[in-house]
Amino acid sequence: MSVLQAIGLGKQYNGTAALSDLHLSVDKGEIFCLLGQNGAGKTTTINLFLGFTEASSGKAAINGVEVKPNDLRTKQFIAYIPEVVQLYGNLDGIENLDFFSRLAGTRYSTEALAALLEKAGLPATAHRKRLGTYSKGMRQKVGIAIALAKQADVILMDEPTSGLDPKATVEFTQLCKELAAEGKTIFMATHDIFNAVNVGTRIGIMKQGRLVHTVDTNNITANELQQLYLETI
Numbered sequence: 001m002s003v004l005q006a007i008g009l010g011k012q013y014n015g016t017a018a019l020s021d022l023h024l025s026v027d028k029g030e031i032f033c034l035l036g037q038n039g040a041g042k043t044t045t046i047n048l049f050l051g052f053t054e055a056s057s058g059k060a061a062i063n064g065v066e067v068k069p070n071d072l073r074t075k076q077f078i079a080y081i082p083e084v085v086q087l088y089g090n091l092d093g094i095e096n097l098d099f100f101s102r103l104a105g106t107r108y109s110t111e112a113l114a115a116l117l118e119k120a121g122l123p124a125t126a127h128r129k130r131l132g133t134y135s136k137g138m139r140q141k142v143g144i145a146i147a148l149a150k151q152a153d154v155i156l157m158d159e160p161t162s163g164l165d166p167k168a169t170v171e172f173t174q175l176c177k178e179l180a181a182e183g184k185t186i187f188m189a190t191h192d193i194f195n196a197v198n199v200g201t202r203i204g205i206m207k208q209g210r211l212v213h214t215v216d217t218n219n220i221t222a223n224e225l226q227q228l229y230l231e232t233i
């Protein structure tokens, strides 16, 4: 079943195309990774699915519902994890998760909040430490816990592995695969070709606002993908 859909989706800024005629369908349980040079249109695509910006042409839909900036219906289905997850530095992990899940309209017991952080890979020893002391990888895990607390069907991520050390990247990859196996749909923009092959089920390569290639990761090695990427951009 198609969870994320773009039909002729396009966006122009001041008459210049940031995204042109995107046709894409991402199914439940897929991990779709979008590659492309700086300015290729990856974040614009994510922003259109989030309803952060209005499409200039075509449409984006989530679970069959068209995304519109002021319509909350599609927002309930999605969670967004930006490159740098913004959290309250003076609150601890549990308090941050509690605050953001209340904002999203859900309430959990302290035990349930701890279980969500644990599921996101944050060890119990960190739960009561102030966010100001967390590493980037730990902040990202809180971001994932917030997405889990929201019970979002779709998790959109921008550059999720940028700045993560190799161990944190492997943990992140493993977690994404577990979430996808549970039926979450993950859509990420990334520059990390190697990780995209490891984590993704499908990969799209964008150039100047156009999706030029879509490949199944079962059919390509990291070296082949790197070659295709370099030939494309």
Ligand SMILES: Nc1ncnc2c1ncn2[C@@H]1O[C@H](COP(=O)(O)OP(=O)(O)OP(=O)(O)O)[C@@H](O)[C@H]1O
Binding pocket: 013, 014, 017, 018, 036, 037, 038, 039, 040, 041, 042, 043, 044, 045, 189
């Ligand atoms: N708010 C905006 N106003 C004007 N132009 C914009 C705006 N947002 C993006 N653009 C332009 O749209 C194009 C696509 O940008 P986008 O941020 O989607 O690329 P990207 O692939 O995510 O790049 P990066 O890898 O650097 O994050 C670029 O030319 C960018 O300058």
